[in-house]
Amino acid sequence: MKKKKPVTAQDYIEVGQFYLLNQKYAEAIKQFKKALELKPDAQVYYQLGLAYEASNETTSAQDMYRKALTLDSKLVEAAEHLKKIST
Amino acid sequence: MGRFGSNIARALASKGFEVIVVDSDENEVREFSDIVAHSLVLDATEERALKDAGISDVDVAIVSLGQNIDTSILVTLLLKELGVRQVIVKAVNDKHGKILSRIGADRVIYPEREVATRLAESFVSPKIFDYIELSPTHSIIEIAAPKQFIGKTIKDLALREKYHVSLIAIKRKIPIVTEKGTPDFNEDINIAPAAEDELLEGDVITLLGKYEDLERIEHL
Numbered sequence: 122m123k124k125k126k127p128v129t130a131q132d133y134i135e136v137g138q139f140y141l142l143n144q145k146y147a148e149a150i151k152q153f154k155k156a157l158e159l160k161p162d163a164q165v166y167y168q169l170g171l172a173y174e175a176s177n178e179t180t181s182a183q184d185m186y187r188k189a190l191t192l193d194s195k196l197v198e199a200a201e202h203l204k205k206i207s208t
Numbered sequence: 209m210g211r212f213g214s215n216i217a218r219a220l221a222s223k224g225f226e227v228i229v230v231d232s233d234e235n236e237v238r239e240f241s242d243i244v245a246h247s248l249v250l251d252a253t254e255e256r257a258l259k260d261a262g263i264s265d266v267d268v269a270i271v272s273l274g275q276n277i278d279t280s281i282l283v284t285l286l287l288k289e290l291g292v293r294q295v296i297v298k299a300v301n302d303k304h305g306k307i308l309s310r311i312g313a314d315r316v317i318y319p320e321r322e323v324a325t326r327l328a329e330s331f332v333s334p335k336i337f338d339y340i341e342l343s344p345t346h347s348i349i350e351i352a353a354p355k356q357f358i359g360k361t362i363k364d365l366a367l368r369e370k371y372h373v374s375l376i377a378i379k380r381k382i383p384i385v386t387e388k389g390t391p392d393f394n395e396d397i398n399i400a401p402a403a404e405d406e407l408l409e410g411d412v413i414t415l416l417g418k419y420e421d422l423e424r425i426e427h428l
Contacts, residue, residue: 141391142383146410168391175381175393175410177337177352198392 130160137168146176163193170202179206209236212298212319213272217244228266252283255290264290271297271313277304281311288312336426337412345418348376353411354428363403371425373417375401380411 137152153169170185186203209231227244240247250257269292273280297313299305305316338350381393
């Protein structure tokens with residue numbers, strides 16, 4: 122019998138991206154949160170921010186972009202989105 | 209001219225309007241020489257000077273004199289006597305505004321109050337992204353589409369019949385994949401949407417209507 126492969130952060134990220142690209146933002150948020158539990162990463166915080174922004178949850182989106190920038194201050198796209206929704 | 213007047217002049221000039229800036233302070237005027245069509249150093253309380261400068265021919269005159277109430281009243285009076293078609297005046301308080309209206313100001317504005325009202329509205333309702341007060345009874349708001357509206361067409365929603373508001377535009381985020389292979393989105397604005405257009409999750413709608421009707425939608 123084959124052993125079941127454990128679900129990785131990358132698996133959750135890919136599913137989250139799938140939902141995000143299909144405009145299923147609530148589902149995307151769930152998946153990115155699961156990915157972050159396994160691996161806190163700037164790019165995932167950024168994508169979670171995108172999902173919040175797309176569902177008009179501005180305050181949560183700002184928080185996620187800030188977290189992304191704390192982990193990677195050079196993440197230009199997070200800085201751009203943060204600036205856009207903060208003005 | 210103050211900060212308000214300066215900003216108005218810059219904004220109008222950038223939109224291609226022929227703007228004449230008038231101030232008694234040469235330094236203030238010099239700042240605008242490359243920005244607006246004409247910048248004049250003159251005392252706007254001098255009727256002769258206004259006449260010579262051809263101010264009576266302008267379409268709209270905007271009087272913004274900071275806290276200087278007496279001067280703004282005098283200048284407004286002179287502009288109306290000179291036959292300026294539309295005189296818009298910045299007032300600092302209600303009494304000032306009342307006097308300006310009595311002496312013929314076509315429109316009295318309270319910029320600080322308008323900004324404060326707008327800010328207060330956005331605090332009261334975090335769902336509102338933008339707010340423009342059109343009149344004491346009507347405004348335009350930009351708001352996240354309520355959950356009850358998602359998946360329905362404009363025709364189904366019958367906003368005019370049910371809520372007495374008009375839908376002006378739908379702002380939608382269109383997901384894309386960037387060159388780096390990561391998601392992002394572009395924003396698409398559908399002005400004057402058609403009856404068969406459908407509202408989707410994440411849409412932001414712009415509505416025009418009376419305060420009480422808009423408020424009903426905000427609280428859905």
